[in-house]
Amino acid sequence: MDRDATADVNAPHSMGTTIIGVTYNGGVILGADSRTSTGLYVANRASDKITQLTDNVYICRSGSAADSQIVSDYVRYFLHQHTIQLGQPATVKVAANLVRLLAYNNKNMLQTGIIVGGWDKYEGGKIYGIPLGGTILEQPFAIGGSGSSYLYGFFDQAWKEGMTKEEAEQLVVKAVSLAIARDGASGGVVRTVTINSEGVTRNFYPGDQLPLWHDEVEAHNSLLDILNASNPEPMST
Template structure:
Protein backbone atom coordinates (compact mmCIF):
# COMPACT_ATOMS: atom_id res chain seq x y z
CA UNK A 1 0.00 0.00 0.00
CA UNK A 2 1.62 3.32 -1.03
CA UNK A 3 2.30 5.86 1.67
CA UNK A 4 0.23 9.06 1.53
CA UNK A 5 1.98 12.15 0.27
CA UNK A 6 2.80 14.68 2.96
CA UNK A 7 2.91 18.41 2.34
CA UNK A 8 6.04 19.47 4.24
CA UNK A 9 4.87 23.09 4.06
CA UNK A 10 2.42 22.23 6.80
CA UNK A 11 5.34 21.66 9.16
CA UNK A 12 7.09 24.95 8.39
CA UNK A 13 6.75 28.04 10.53
CA UNK A 14 4.83 30.92 8.83
CA UNK A 15 8.08 32.80 8.16
CA UNK A 16 9.49 29.82 6.22
CA UNK A 17 6.22 29.44 4.31
CA UNK A 18 6.33 33.08 3.23
CA UNK A 19 9.91 32.65 2.04
CA UNK A 20 9.03 29.63 -0.12
CA UNK A 21 6.04 31.41 -1.63
CA UNK A 22 8.13 34.49 -2.44
CA UNK A 23 10.71 32.34 -4.24
CA UNK A 24 8.02 30.48 -6.24
CA UNK A 25 6.51 33.68 -7.64
CA UNK A 26 9.90 35.24 -8.37
CA UNK A 27 10.17 37.74 -5.54
CA UNK A 28 13.31 36.39 -3.89
CA UNK A 29 14.18 39.90 -2.71
CA UNK A 30 11.17 39.73 -0.36
CA UNK A 31 12.54 36.72 1.53
CA UNK A 32 12.59 37.42 5.27
CA UNK A 33 15.97 36.85 6.93
CA UNK A 34 15.85 33.76 9.11
CA UNK A 35 17.38 33.94 12.59
CA UNK A 36 20.77 32.26 12.76
CA UNK A 37 22.05 30.92 16.07
CA UNK A 38 25.74 30.22 16.47
CA UNK A 39 25.67 27.00 18.49
CA UNK A 40 29.41 27.27 19.10
CA UNK A 41 28.99 30.56 20.93
CA UNK A 42 30.01 30.35 24.61
CA UNK A 43 27.17 30.05 27.10
CA UNK A 44 26.92 33.29 29.05
CA UNK A 45 25.51 34.09 32.48
CA UNK A 46 23.99 37.34 31.24
CA UNK A 47 22.31 37.88 34.55
CA UNK A 48 21.36 39.95 37.57
CA UNK A 49 22.96 39.12 40.92
CA UNK A 50 22.57 41.06 44.18
CA UNK A 51 24.17 40.59 47.59
CA UNK A 52 23.71 42.77 50.64
CA UNK A 53 24.54 42.79 54.32
CA UNK A 54 21.79 43.05 56.91
CA UNK A 55 21.73 43.09 60.69
CA UNK A 56 22.63 39.45 61.31
CA UNK A 57 23.97 38.11 58.02
CA UNK A 58 23.75 38.50 54.27
CA UNK A 59 21.08 38.09 51.59
CA UNK A 60 21.93 36.91 48.08
CA UNK A 61 19.64 36.98 45.06
CA UNK A 62 19.82 36.11 41.37
CA UNK A 63 17.60 35.49 38.38
CA UNK A 64 17.59 32.06 36.70
CA UNK A 65 18.06 32.74 32.97
CA UNK A 66 21.17 31.51 31.15
CA UNK A 67 21.59 32.75 27.58
CA UNK A 68 23.75 32.09 24.54
CA UNK A 69 23.47 35.35 22.64
CA UNK A 70 19.74 35.75 21.97
CA UNK A 71 19.09 32.05 22.57
CA UNK A 72 17.90 31.11 26.08
CA UNK A 73 19.75 27.97 27.16
CA UNK A 74 18.05 27.53 30.54
CA UNK A 75 15.20 29.24 32.35
CA UNK A 76 15.80 27.70 35.79
CA UNK A 77 19.56 27.72 36.34
CA UNK A 78 20.86 28.23 39.88
CA UNK A 79 23.38 31.09 40.02
CA UNK A 80 23.68 31.05 43.83
CA UNK A 81 26.56 28.62 44.10
CA UNK A 82 27.68 27.06 47.36
CA UNK A 83 31.42 27.29 48.07
CA UNK A 84 31.33 25.98 51.64
CA UNK A 85 28.57 25.84 54.24
CA UNK A 86 28.95 29.50 55.22
CA UNK A 87 29.98 31.06 51.88
CA UNK A 88 28.07 31.38 48.61
CA UNK A 89 29.04 33.10 45.36
CA UNK A 90 27.00 34.78 42.64
CA UNK A 91 28.49 34.24 39.17
CA UNK A 92 28.32 36.37 36.02
CA UNK A 93 30.18 36.20 32.72
CA UNK A 94 31.15 33.08 30.78
CA UNK A 95 29.34 30.20 32.46
CA UNK A 96 32.10 27.64 31.89
CA UNK A 97 34.77 29.99 33.26
CA UNK A 98 32.81 30.84 36.40
CA UNK A 99 31.94 27.21 37.09
CA UNK A 100 35.53 26.02 36.65
CA UNK A 101 37.00 28.73 38.87
CA UNK A 102 34.35 28.14 41.54
CA UNK A 103 35.23 24.43 41.57
CA UNK A 104 38.90 25.33 42.20
CA UNK A 105 38.01 27.67 45.08
CA UNK A 106 35.70 25.03 46.57
CA UNK A 107 38.60 22.57 46.52
CA UNK A 108 40.84 25.02 48.39
CA UNK A 109 38.14 25.74 50.99
CA UNK A 110 37.49 22.02 51.56
CA UNK A 111 41.23 21.57 52.05
CA UNK A 112 41.17 24.38 54.64
CA UNK A 113 38.41 22.57 56.54
CA UNK A 114 40.39 19.33 56.51
CA UNK A 115 43.41 21.09 58.02
CA UNK A 116 41.32 22.90 60.66
CA UNK A 117 39.26 20.05 62.09
CA UNK A 118 36.15 20.85 60.05
CA UNK A 119 36.04 24.55 60.87
CA UNK A 120 34.52 26.70 58.14
CA UNK A 121 36.93 29.15 56.49
CA UNK A 122 36.58 32.93 56.92
CA UNK A 123 34.52 34.60 54.21
CA UNK A 124 37.45 36.91 53.46
CA UNK A 125 39.70 33.92 52.72
CA UNK A 126 37.26 32.55 50.15
CA UNK A 127 36.88 35.97 48.55
CA UNK A 128 40.65 36.48 48.38
CA UNK A 129 41.03 33.08 46.72
CA UNK A 130 38.50 34.08 44.06
CA UNK A 131 40.35 37.36 43.59
CA UNK A 132 43.75 35.70 43.30
CA UNK A 133 42.61 33.28 40.59
CA UNK A 134 40.61 35.96 38.74
CA UNK A 135 43.62 38.28 38.63
CA UNK A 136 46.17 35.62 37.66
CA UNK A 137 43.99 34.42 34.78
CA UNK A 138 42.44 37.77 33.86
CA UNK A 139 43.57 37.43 30.21
CA UNK A 140 42.06 33.94 29.84
CA UNK A 141 38.84 34.17 31.85
CA UNK A 142 35.72 36.29 31.44
CA UNK A 143 34.02 36.21 34.79
CA UNK A 144 32.84 38.33 37.69
CA UNK A 145 31.85 37.27 41.20
CA UNK A 146 30.08 38.55 44.27
CA UNK A 147 31.12 36.50 47.30
CA UNK A 148 28.95 36.63 50.41
CA UNK A 149 28.77 34.73 53.65
CA UNK A 150 28.91 34.79 57.45
CA UNK A 151 31.65 33.86 59.92
CA UNK A 152 32.20 34.23 63.66
CA UNK A 153 34.88 36.91 63.31
CA UNK A 154 33.35 39.56 61.02
CA UNK A 155 29.73 38.43 60.71
CA UNK A 156 27.99 38.98 57.39
CA UNK A 157 30.28 40.13 54.56
CA UNK A 158 29.93 40.93 50.86
CA UNK A 159 32.92 41.13 48.49
CA UNK A 160 32.76 42.36 44.91
CA UNK A 161 35.24 40.82 42.43
CA UNK A 162 34.59 42.25 38.93
CA UNK A 163 36.29 41.38 35.66
CA UNK A 164 40.05 41.78 36.04
CA UNK A 165 40.50 40.69 39.65
CA UNK A 166 39.79 43.75 41.83
CA UNK A 167 38.37 42.98 45.26
CA UNK A 168 36.43 45.33 47.49
CA UNK A 169 34.23 44.76 50.51
CA UNK A 170 30.91 46.59 50.21
CA UNK A 171 27.66 46.75 52.19
CA UNK A 172 25.92 45.69 48.98
CA UNK A 173 27.12 44.69 45.53
CA UNK A 174 25.66 43.64 42.20
CA UNK A 175 26.84 41.95 39.03
CA UNK A 176 25.65 40.96 35.59
CA UNK A 177 24.05 42.79 32.69
CA UNK A 178 20.79 43.49 34.54
CA UNK A 179 22.50 45.35 37.37
CA UNK A 180 23.01 48.44 35.20
CA UNK A 181 19.25 49.09 35.27
CA UNK A 182 18.88 49.22 39.05
CA UNK A 183 21.94 50.98 40.50
CA UNK A 184 19.91 54.12 41.12
CA UNK A 185 17.17 52.18 42.85
CA UNK A 186 19.67 50.37 45.07
CA UNK A 187 21.50 53.60 45.94
CA UNK A 188 18.19 55.11 47.01
CA UNK A 189 16.68 52.10 48.79
CA UNK A 190 19.53 50.40 50.64
CA UNK A 191 20.16 51.39 54.25
CA UNK A 192 22.50 50.11 56.92
CA UNK A 193 21.36 47.57 59.52
CA UNK A 194 18.23 46.43 57.71
CA UNK A 195 16.22 43.57 59.14
CA UNK A 196 16.19 40.21 57.40
CA UNK A 197 12.69 40.79 56.03
CA UNK A 198 13.60 44.23 54.68
CA UNK A 199 16.69 42.86 52.93
CA UNK A 200 14.74 40.02 51.32
CA UNK A 201 12.04 42.40 50.10
CA UNK A 202 14.61 44.82 48.64
CA UNK A 203 16.47 41.99 46.90
CA UNK A 204 13.26 40.56 45.46
CA UNK A 205 12.02 43.93 44.18
CA UNK A 206 15.37 44.89 42.64
CA UNK A 207 15.60 41.54 40.84
CA UNK A 208 12.08 41.95 39.46
CA UNK A 209 12.95 45.43 38.15
CA UNK A 210 16.08 44.18 36.39
CA UNK A 211 14.35 41.10 34.96
CA UNK A 212 11.64 43.30 33.45
CA UNK A 213 14.22 45.42 31.56
CA UNK A 214 17.20 43.19 30.80
CA UNK A 215 16.75 40.66 27.99
CA UNK A 216 19.44 38.40 29.43
CA UNK A 217 17.77 38.22 32.85
CA UNK A 218 14.55 36.41 33.58
CA UNK A 219 12.92 33.26 34.90
CA UNK A 220 12.45 33.09 38.65
CA UNK A 221 14.18 34.93 41.48
CA UNK A 222 16.32 32.78 43.77
CA UNK A 223 17.20 34.19 47.19
CA UNK A 224 19.45 32.83 49.94
CA UNK A 225 19.93 34.09 53.50
CA UNK A 226 23.19 33.23 55.31
CA UNK A 227 23.51 33.85 59.04
CA UNK A 228 24.76 32.14 62.19
CA UNK A 229 21.76 29.82 61.90
CA UNK A 230 22.87 28.48 58.51
CA UNK A 231 21.52 28.95 55.00
CA UNK A 232 17.88 29.50 54.08
CA UNK A 233 16.88 29.20 50.42
CA UNK A 234 13.70 30.52 48.80
CA UNK A 235 12.28 31.21 45.34
CA UNK A 236 9.92 33.87 44.00
CA UNK A 237 8.06 33.80 40.69
CA UNK A 238 5.12 35.28 38.84
CA UNK A 239 3.33 31.93 39.03
CA UNK A 240 3.53 31.98 42.82
CA UNK A 241 2.33 35.60 42.74
CA UNK A 242 5.07 36.65 45.15
CA UNK A 243 7.33 38.49 42.66
CA UNK A 244 6.47 42.13 41.85
CA UNK A 245 5.56 42.91 38.24
CA UNK A 246 6.84 46.05 36.52
CA UNK A 247 5.34 45.52 33.05
CA UNK A 248 1.88 44.94 31.65
Protein backbone atom coordinates in the same frame (compact mmCIF):
# COMPACT_ATOMS: atom_id res chain seq x y z
CA MET B 1 20.34 29.83 7.89
CA ASP B 2 21.78 33.31 8.20
CA ARG B 3 25.45 33.28 9.21
CA ASP B 4 24.93 35.74 12.07
CA ALA B 5 22.07 33.66 13.47
CA THR B 6 24.27 30.53 13.33
CA ALA B 7 26.99 32.35 15.26
CA ASP B 8 24.48 33.34 17.94
CA VAL B 9 23.16 29.79 18.38
CA ASN B 10 26.67 28.36 18.65
CA ALA B 11 27.94 31.04 21.04
CA PRO B 12 29.30 29.97 24.45
CA HIS B 13 26.81 29.62 27.28
CA SER B 14 26.79 32.89 29.16
CA MET B 15 24.66 34.40 31.87
CA GLY B 16 23.32 37.78 30.92
CA THR B 17 22.44 38.10 34.52
CA THR B 18 21.40 40.01 37.59
CA ILE B 19 23.23 39.03 40.79
CA ILE B 20 22.96 40.83 44.13
CA GLY B 21 24.54 40.57 47.57
CA VAL B 22 23.21 42.60 50.50
CA THR B 23 24.31 42.82 54.14
CA TYR B 24 21.72 43.28 56.85
CA ASN B 25 21.69 43.42 60.63
CA GLY B 26 22.82 39.84 61.35
CA GLY B 27 23.94 38.33 58.06
CA VAL B 28 23.80 38.54 54.27
CA ILE B 29 21.30 37.79 51.52
CA LEU B 30 22.35 36.78 48.01
CA GLY B 31 19.92 36.90 45.08
CA ALA B 32 19.91 36.11 41.37
CA ASP B 33 17.68 35.58 38.37
CA SER B 34 17.77 32.27 36.49
CA ARG B 35 18.25 32.92 32.76
CA THR B 36 21.25 31.33 31.01
CA SER B 37 21.67 32.25 27.36
CA THR B 38 23.64 31.11 24.33
CA GLY B 39 23.78 34.19 22.14
CA LEU B 40 20.12 35.06 21.52
CA TYR B 41 18.90 31.61 22.56
CA VAL B 42 17.81 30.96 26.17
CA ALA B 43 19.59 27.70 27.02
CA ASN B 44 18.21 27.39 30.55
CA ARG B 45 15.41 29.46 32.03
CA ALA B 46 15.69 28.11 35.59
CA SER B 47 19.42 27.80 36.30
CA ASP B 48 20.83 28.25 39.82
CA LYS B 49 23.47 31.00 39.85
CA ILE B 50 24.03 30.94 43.62
CA THR B 51 26.65 28.28 44.36
CA GLN B 52 27.79 26.88 47.69
CA LEU B 53 31.52 27.04 48.50
CA THR B 54 31.37 26.01 52.18
CA ASP B 55 28.67 25.65 54.82
CA ASN B 56 28.85 29.39 55.50
CA VAL B 57 30.01 30.93 52.18
CA TYR B 58 28.19 31.13 48.83
CA ILE B 59 28.89 32.93 45.55
CA CYS B 60 26.72 34.51 42.86
CA ARG B 61 27.99 33.85 39.33
CA SER B 62 27.72 36.04 36.22
CA GLY B 63 29.37 36.14 32.80
CA SER B 64 30.52 32.91 31.16
CA ALA B 65 28.80 29.98 32.86
CA ALA B 66 31.76 27.66 32.21
CA ASP B 67 34.28 30.15 33.61
CA SER B 68 32.30 30.86 36.76
CA GLN B 69 31.66 27.15 37.37
CA ILE B 70 35.34 26.18 37.10
CA VAL B 71 36.33 29.01 39.45
CA SER B 72 33.70 27.77 41.93
CA ASP B 73 34.99 24.20 41.71
CA TYR B 74 38.62 25.17 42.29
CA VAL B 75 37.82 27.48 45.20
CA ARG B 76 35.57 24.85 46.82
CA TYR B 77 38.43 22.32 46.60
CA PHE B 78 41.00 24.72 48.09
CA LEU B 79 38.64 25.75 50.89
CA HIS B 80 38.04 22.08 51.74
CA GLN B 81 41.80 21.55 52.09
CA HIS B 82 42.08 24.76 54.11
CA THR B 83 39.36 23.61 56.52
CA ILE B 84 41.03 20.22 57.03
CA GLN B 85 44.39 21.85 57.78
CA LEU B 86 43.03 24.45 60.22
CA GLY B 87 40.33 22.30 61.77
CA GLN B 88 37.72 25.06 61.47
CA PRO B 89 35.60 26.64 58.71
CA ALA B 90 37.22 29.18 56.40
CA THR B 91 36.22 32.81 56.84
CA VAL B 92 34.37 34.78 54.17
CA LYS B 93 37.49 36.89 53.59
CA VAL B 94 39.64 33.81 52.89
CA ALA B 95 37.07 32.50 50.39
CA ALA B 96 36.82 35.87 48.65
CA ASN B 97 40.59 36.19 48.39
CA LEU B 98 40.86 32.74 46.82
CA VAL B 99 38.29 33.77 44.20
CA ARG B 100 40.21 37.02 43.68
CA LEU B 101 43.50 35.15 43.26
CA LEU B 102 42.09 32.84 40.59
CA ALA B 103 40.28 35.66 38.80
CA TYR B 104 43.31 37.98 38.76
CA ASN B 105 45.91 35.37 37.77
CA ASN B 106 43.71 34.21 34.88
CA LYS B 107 42.16 37.56 33.94
CA ASN B 108 43.11 37.19 30.26
CA MET B 109 41.16 33.92 29.99
CA LEU B 110 38.17 34.36 32.30
CA GLN B 111 35.00 36.28 31.56
CA THR B 112 33.17 36.17 34.84
CA GLY B 113 32.08 38.54 37.59
CA ILE B 114 31.43 37.09 41.03
CA ILE B 115 29.90 38.18 44.33
CA VAL B 116 31.07 36.31 47.44
CA GLY B 117 28.86 36.42 50.53
CA GLY B 118 28.75 34.61 53.83
CA TRP B 119 28.90 34.72 57.61
CA ASP B 120 31.67 33.78 60.03
CA LYS B 121 32.12 34.14 63.80
CA TYR B 122 34.95 36.66 63.45
CA GLU B 123 33.43 39.35 61.24
CA GLY B 124 29.78 38.38 60.87
CA GLY B 125 28.10 38.84 57.48
CA LYS B 126 30.34 40.07 54.67
CA ILE B 127 29.89 40.79 50.96
CA TYR B 128 32.79 40.98 48.48
CA GLY B 129 32.44 42.00 44.83
CA ILE B 130 34.98 40.53 42.39
CA PRO B 131 34.31 41.92 38.89
CA LEU B 132 36.15 41.17 35.63
CA GLY B 133 39.90 41.47 36.11
CA GLY B 134 40.07 40.21 39.68
CA THR B 135 39.66 43.38 41.73
CA ILE B 136 38.23 42.68 45.20
CA LEU B 137 35.91 45.14 46.95
CA GLU B 138 34.31 44.69 50.35
CA GLN B 139 30.91 46.37 50.13
CA PRO B 140 27.70 46.69 52.16
CA PHE B 141 25.92 45.64 48.97
CA ALA B 142 27.11 44.47 45.56
CA ILE B 143 25.32 44.12 42.22
CA GLY B 144 26.60 42.51 39.04
CA GLY B 145 25.67 41.17 35.62
CA SER B 146 23.97 42.87 32.71
CA GLY B 147 20.94 43.83 34.81
CA SER B 148 23.05 45.75 37.34
CA SER B 149 23.20 48.84 35.13
CA TYR B 150 19.49 49.38 35.81
CA LEU B 151 19.89 49.10 39.58
CA TYR B 152 22.62 51.47 40.77
CA GLY B 153 20.30 54.44 41.33
CA PHE B 154 17.66 52.19 42.86
CA PHE B 155 20.13 50.79 45.41
CA ASP B 156 21.52 54.22 46.25
CA GLN B 157 18.00 55.21 47.23
CA ALA B 158 16.65 51.97 48.71
CA TRP B 159 19.55 50.44 50.66
CA LYS B 160 20.05 51.50 54.28
CA GLU B 161 22.17 50.53 57.27
CA GLY B 162 20.76 48.10 59.81
CA MET B 163 18.02 46.52 57.72
CA THR B 164 16.17 43.54 59.15
CA LYS B 165 16.32 40.20 57.37
CA GLU B 166 12.79 40.70 56.03
CA GLU B 167 13.60 44.17 54.69
CA ALA B 168 16.77 42.91 52.99
CA GLU B 169 14.93 39.95 51.44
CA GLN B 170 12.22 42.24 50.05
CA LEU B 171 14.88 44.59 48.67
CA VAL B 172 16.72 41.78 46.87
CA VAL B 173 13.55 40.30 45.33
CA LYS B 174 12.30 43.74 44.28
CA ALA B 175 15.66 44.64 42.70
CA VAL B 176 16.00 41.38 40.74
CA SER B 177 12.41 41.63 39.48
CA LEU B 178 13.08 45.23 38.39
CA ALA B 179 16.18 44.11 36.46
CA ILE B 180 14.21 41.26 34.87
CA ALA B 181 11.64 43.81 33.66
CA ARG B 182 14.28 46.10 32.11
CA ASP B 183 17.09 43.76 31.02
CA GLY B 184 16.38 41.35 28.18
CA ALA B 185 19.21 39.06 29.26
CA SER B 186 17.77 38.57 32.77
CA GLY B 187 14.66 36.52 33.40
CA GLY B 188 13.02 33.45 34.87
CA VAL B 189 12.61 32.98 38.60
CA VAL B 190 14.32 34.67 41.55
CA ARG B 191 16.41 32.65 43.99
CA THR B 192 17.75 33.96 47.30
CA VAL B 193 20.12 32.56 49.92
CA THR B 194 20.19 33.94 53.47
CA ILE B 195 23.32 33.25 55.55
CA ASN B 196 23.60 34.13 59.23
CA SER B 197 24.63 32.65 62.59
CA GLU B 198 21.68 30.23 62.46
CA GLY B 199 22.72 28.70 59.13
CA VAL B 200 21.55 28.96 55.53
CA THR B 201 18.03 29.43 54.12
CA ARG B 202 17.13 29.19 50.44
CA ASN B 203 14.03 30.82 48.98
CA PHE B 204 12.42 30.54 45.55
CA TYR B 205 10.12 33.10 43.90
CA PRO B 206 8.36 31.98 40.67
CA GLY B 207 8.07 34.51 37.87
CA ASP B 208 4.29 34.84 38.24
CA GLN B 209 4.71 35.92 41.89
CA LEU B 210 7.12 38.79 41.17
CA PRO B 211 5.91 42.41 41.18
CA LEU B 212 5.03 43.94 37.81
CA TRP B 213 6.66 47.16 36.62
CA HIS B 214 5.75 49.85 34.11
CA ASP B 215 4.67 48.49 30.70
CA GLU B 216 4.75 44.87 31.90
CA VAL B 217 1.71 42.79 31.01
CA GLU B 218 0.03 40.78 33.74
CA ALA B 219 0.04 37.03 33.12
CA HIS B 220 -3.20 35.52 31.79
CA ASN B 221 -4.25 31.90 31.74
CA SER B 222 -5.31 31.83 28.10
CA LEU B 223 -5.81 33.87 24.96
CA LEU B 224 -9.55 33.96 25.77
CA ASP B 225 -8.81 35.77 29.06
CA ILE B 226 -6.84 38.42 27.16
CA LEU B 227 -9.65 38.91 24.63
CA ASN B 228 -12.27 39.13 27.37
CA ALA B 229 -10.17 41.66 29.28
CA SER B 230 -9.78 43.89 26.21
CA ASN B 231 -13.44 43.51 25.13
CA PRO B 232 -15.53 43.07 28.29
CA GLU B 233 -18.82 43.90 26.51
CA PRO B 234 -20.24 41.34 24.04
CA MET B 235 -20.33 42.54 20.44
CA SER B 236 -23.77 43.59 19.19
CA THR B 237 -25.04 42.69 15.75
